[in-house]
Amino acid sequence: MTQLELARAGRITAEMKLAAEAEGIAPEIVRERIAAGVMILPANKQRDLAQPKLIGYGATTKVNANIGTSGDWPEVEKELEKLEVALAAGADAIMDLSLGPNLRRARQEILKRCPVPVGTVPIYEAGFYGELSKDKLFQVIEDHCRQGVDFITVHCGINRRVLEEIQESPRVCGIVSRGGSFIVRWMQETGEENPLYAHFDELLELVREYDVTLSLGDGLRPGAVADATDGPQIAELLELGRLVKRAWAKGVQVMVEGPGHVPLNQIETNIKLQKRLCHGAPFYVLGPLVTDVGAGHDHITAAIGGAIAAAAGADFLCYVTPAEHLGLPDADDVRQGVIATRIAAHAADLAKGIEKAWNWDKAMSKARKELDWEQQLNLALDQATAREMRKRKNPGHRAECSMCGEFCAMKQCQ
Structure with a gap:
């Protein structure tokens, strides 16, 4: 049986469980959407x-x-x-x-x-x-x-x-x-x-x-x-x-x-x-x-x-x-x-x-407010580029970035 046929039969496969966990979606919801054809x-x-990856309604x-x-x-x-x-x-x-x-x-x-x-x-x-x-x-x-x-x-x-x-x-x-x-x-x-x-x-x-x-x-x-x-x-x-x-x-x-x-x-x-x-x-x-x-x-x-x-x-x-x-x-x-x-x-x-997406952005915003550079770099979608740019464009280990320096709005207005 295919994933679609198994989903219609009420069965949650190992692949559905694994992909659902990665998405942060309940396996039963995944099964229902695959059965309906709106998710594959x-x-x-x-x-x-x-x-395994989920593609379709409700997935990232x-x-x-x-x-x-x-x-x-x-x-x-x-x-x-x-x-x-x-x-x-x-x-x-x-x-x-x-x-x-x-x-x-x-x-x-x-x-x-x-x-x-x-x-x-x-x-x-x-x-x-x-x-x-x-x-x-x-x-x-x-x-x-x-x-x-x-x-x-x-x-x-x-x-x-x-x-x-x-x-x-x-x-x-x-x-x-x-x-x-x-x-x-x-x-x-x-x-x-x-x-x-x-x-x-x-x-x-x-x-x-x-x-x-x-x-x-x-x-x-x-x-x-x-x-x-x-x-x-x-x-x-x-x-x-x-x-x-x-x-x-x-x-x-x-x-x-x-x-x-x-x-x-x-x-x-x-x-x-x-x-x-x-x-x-x-x-x-x-x-x-x-x-x-x-x-x-x-x-x-x-x-x-x-x-x-x-x-x-x-x-x-x-x-x-x-x-x-x-x-x-x-x-x-x-x-x-x-x-x-x-x-x-x-x-x-x-x-x-998508809740997963919003949580990611909120975590980045919080790290920016706190001038937590390591967390910002860890959360960057392209970590390698962000790390290289941060290192190249900022002298020493200052808390602020080189654009605003001591006049950083995040630092002045707590």
């Missing part, structure tokens, strides 16, 4: 997950870090370094997006070393080898499940009806999802239906066996703010909402992926629309990036959008690094991306009224 616990039966907003080889940078060791950096920076989940000749080894090594949920996009592997037939695609998906992957992105919402929307759309950037582009190109070349949509029930049976969570990919997400909330995006979202119910009926955990590039004034509308059309299923968003011109600083444009999205109800933020749109991120890019996205997630948790 990605945990493949094939591996012993050391740090989670942060995912993407890593993975490419054709130009196929070295697995570099990706394992990024894995360690992402985990040290506080990532709640890792997605291996590897391409290139070493992709299977990269996945094996990441799964071996990663204590948090690991996700993949199986169509990348099938596309890399140039074979998107139903049999090959399902063979790759089963291989990922058997290896122990906890959640997979599958672009099931692009069918022939939705394809008509994108063909008639005056989009600036067209299709920017790599997985979405693989599917659309294959459909155009063969004239056949998307195998992930046409054989969705078979896909559900496959992933149910391993209790792999489906992340329903947004293959038509907007890649430009001018394309946000358009016909193709909404047409796909409608299909994903229907697929959510079909997954639940088969006992499969599911979340839904969201946009992309969205201007500030449309973010809340996007989140509320998704929650309504997809029946409260957890929402996983990339950014969203609030402007197209932040190249080199897109971890900031995404953090701005991510904070607004999560405050409006998004549950899972996929990080964006400074290298987005420019090239494969290095370890420092990964670290900056995780930290920026964690700040966005935590800011949103305050807006959501």
Whole structure:
């Protein structure tokens, strides 16, 4: 039985207990929310997950870090370094997006070393080898499940009806999802239906066996703010909402992926629309990036959008690094991306009224009032940077910081 089926049967699993304790939520509440589909616990039966995570209603907003080889940078060791950096920076989940000749080894090594949920996009592997037939695609998906992957992105919402929307759309950037582009190109070349949509029930049976969570990919997400909330995006979202119910009926955990590039004034509308059309299923968003011109600083444009999205109800933020749109991120890019996205997630948790988040901020505020620097540094979201900056910018061991010195307001007004 899957975590969803066990929750419906009234059973609290070891993974539910462990994750509930980390969240500070009663295990019975966790069970009820998983049973209702508004919370998920990605945990493949094939591996012993050391740090299971809850994603969804009432849980803290989670942060995912993407890593993975490419054709130009196929070295697995570099990706394992990024894995360690992402985990040290506080990532709640890792997605291996590897391409290139070493992709299977990269996945094996990441799964071996990663204590948090690991996700993949199986169509990348099938596309890399140039074979998107139903049999090959399902063979790759089963291989990922058997290896122990906890959640997979599958672009099931692009069918022939939705394809008509994108063909008639005056989009600036067209299709920017790599997985979405693989599917659309294959459909155009063969004239056949998307195998992930046409054989969705078979896909559900496959992933149910391993209790792999489906992340329903947004293959038509907007890649430009001018394309946000358009016909193709909404047409796909409608299909994903229907697929959510079909997954639940088969006992499969599911979340839904969201946009992309969205201007500030449309973010809340996007989140509320998704929650309504997809029946409260957890929402996983990339950014969203609030402007197209932040190249080199897109971890900031995404953090701005991510904070607004999560405050409006998004549950899972996929990080964006400074290298987005420019090239494969290095370890420092990964670290900056995780930290920026964690700040966005935590800011949103305050807006959501998450008690755990408020207690953290109150403890920091108290330490500031008391000029307790060691406690402030211990409570900093990015302790390493805070410690280095405190040491570099303050002479000696004075109680105040070098900005106000003896005129520190905290010291003068007790």
